[in-house]
Amino acid sequence: MPSQKINLRDRLEDNQLDLSMSDLDEVPVRDIAQIKKATSLDLSNNRLTSLGKNFATLTHIVKLDLSKNQLKELPENFGDLVQLKHLDLYSNQITHLPLSLGQLKALRWLDLKNNPLVPKLAEVVGPCLDAQQCQQSARKVVVFLQQMQLQVEEERLRRQQQKKKQQEMKEQAALEKKKEAQQQQQQQKKKKTAKANEKNPNKSENGIKMPLASPGGDSIPVKKDKGHNAAKHKKNSSKQGSGLLVRLLKILFFITFMTVISLFMLYTIDKERFLLLQETVLNLANTTIASLPEPVQKHGKQLIDTVEPIAITCYRHAATFSHQAYVKGEEFYIWFRTDETVQQYMESLRSIWDMLCVKVGETYRTISQQVPIYVEVVKKKLF
Structure with missing residues (x-):
């Protein structure tokens, strides 16, 4: 029945507006809003399927x-009815409640019997078989929906922050990509400039051609630029020479370190062979250092003077430890020396060790032959 055919004033008694059993399929919200005196509204036993968004204006x-209708849901802004204390939704088709209903802090009565509620909500609502249970249902539902609203808000904020973070990461990646592209462009530009300068040496650093002396003597050569280029070339040569010296010192240090480790192992296993090899290594080191430039000789001698006492101390400590271990493990040593299987194994190891010593000697001889050649090349580049 259309709302305009109902005289709402005739349905008003004190503060109660009774529109039950009026065959309504739509709530006359505008007409009801004009009756501010009506604080109790009865819309039960009608054909209502929805309330409409403007229903929440009836604050x-x-x-x-709203019992015994065909409501499937309540409007999302239903929580705007902040003065609502009693809500009857008995026998409808409601499955969910809007989160805004958690804002109804004044709600003291709620009846949701005979509604196809989702299991979780039905568990919170409870049976509502008497006044006390309906009151408990109102409190529990309001608290539950408040918690759900907080969780939804936290999830929304988390997704918002995650989206913001992803956007920042994308912007950072784009910025880094842009910087890389700029660096590549600058490198390519430098390479092109260097190639152009190699092809045409008469260009200065800023790309201006230098005048050449013509047969007629019209052009005057600029000696200042030649001197500048010579100084620059000398500076570059000095840098290259310093780099070569640093590299050479690193190689010498590595060779010295490996020599110390090898000599320590040899001293522990075979003292006689160690003394022989030590003499050979020192001779090779002195020969190599003598063929180097004077600054390198100085650093090399300092390195040997520093390493040699440390190595001798290590050898002495190793010898003492070996002697003590030998005294304490004499029985094991006797077994070790008399067992046939162990002796066969040791013979194999000695063969391998002899072969390794031969290879090491060949390597040192090769190094002693190649280092002077390398030093001569360095001298030519430096001097």
């Missing part, structure tokens, strides 16, 4: 009866 309603 003066304190008691609302």
Whole structure:
């Protein structure tokens, strides 16, 4: 029945507006809003399937009866009815409640029997078989929906922050990519400039051609630029020479370190062979250092003077430790020396060791032959 055919004033008694059993399929919200006196609204036993978004404008309603309709849901802004204390939704088709219903802090009565509620909500709502249970249902539902609203808000904020972070990461990646592209462009530009300078040496650093002396003597050569280029070339040569010296010192240090480790192992296993090899290594080191430039000789001698006492101390400690271990493990040593299987194994190891010593000697001889050649090349580049 259309709302305009109902005289709402005739249905008003004290503060209660009774529109039950009026065959309504739509709530006359505008007409009801004009009756501010009606704080109790009865819309039960009608054909309502929805309330509409403007239903929440009836903020003066304190008691609302929507039982025995065909409502499937409540509007999302239903929580705007902040004065609502009594809500009857008995026998409808409601499955969910809007989160805004958690804003109804004044709600003291809620009846949701005979509704196809989802299991979780049905568990919170409870049976509502008497006044006390309906009151508990109102409190539990409001608290539950408040918690759900907080969780939804936290999830929304988390997704918002995650989206913001992803956007920042994308912007950072784009910025880094842009910087890399700029660096590549600058490198390519430098390479092109260097190639151009190699092809045409008469260009200065800023790309201006230098005048050449013509047969007629019209052009005057600029000696200042030649001197500048010579100084620059000398500076570059000095840098290259310093780099070569650093590299050479690193190689010498590595060879010295490996020599110390090898000599320590040899001293522990075979003292006689160690003394022989030590003499050979020192001779090779002195020969190599003598063929180097004077600054390198100085650093090399300092290195040997520093390493040699440390190595001798290590050898002495190793010898003492070996002697003590030998005294304490004499029985094991006797077994070790008399067992046939162990002796066969040791013979194999000695063969391998002899072969290794031969290879090491060949390597040192090769190095002693190649280092002077390398030093001569360095001298030519430096001097």
